[in-house]
Amino acid sequence: MWSLAQVRNRLILSARMVIADHWPRPGRRDWCPICHCSWMCEPTVIAYAYLRLVGQHQWIPPGSRPSDT
Numbered sequence: 001m002w003s004l005a006q007v008r009n010r011l012i013l014s015a016r017m018v019i020a021d022h023w024p025r026p027g028r029r030d031w032c033p034i035c036h037c038s039w040m041c042e043p044t045v046i047a048y049a050y051l052r053l054v055g056q057h058q059w060i061p062p063g064s065r066p067s068d069t
């Protein structure tokens with residue numbers, strides 16, 4: 001059985017995966033390539049809402065800053 005810390009870590013990793021998947025690609029900073037809508041899309045908002053609960057809402061995908069274009 002998973003401990004609470006393990007569950008928490010998995011949820012954090014899942015939220016990070018969602019954010020990374022839906023992160024805008026270089027050259028299209030305000031656009032979600034998955035949802036095809038303006039970013040931040042709803043999955044990103046939900047994932048960040050969770051990360052905020054655990055104090056990790058400052059996280060962004062490595063190498064994926066919109067300013068890195």
Ligand SMILES: [Zn+2]
Nearest residue numbers: 022032035041
């Ligand atoms: Zn999206």
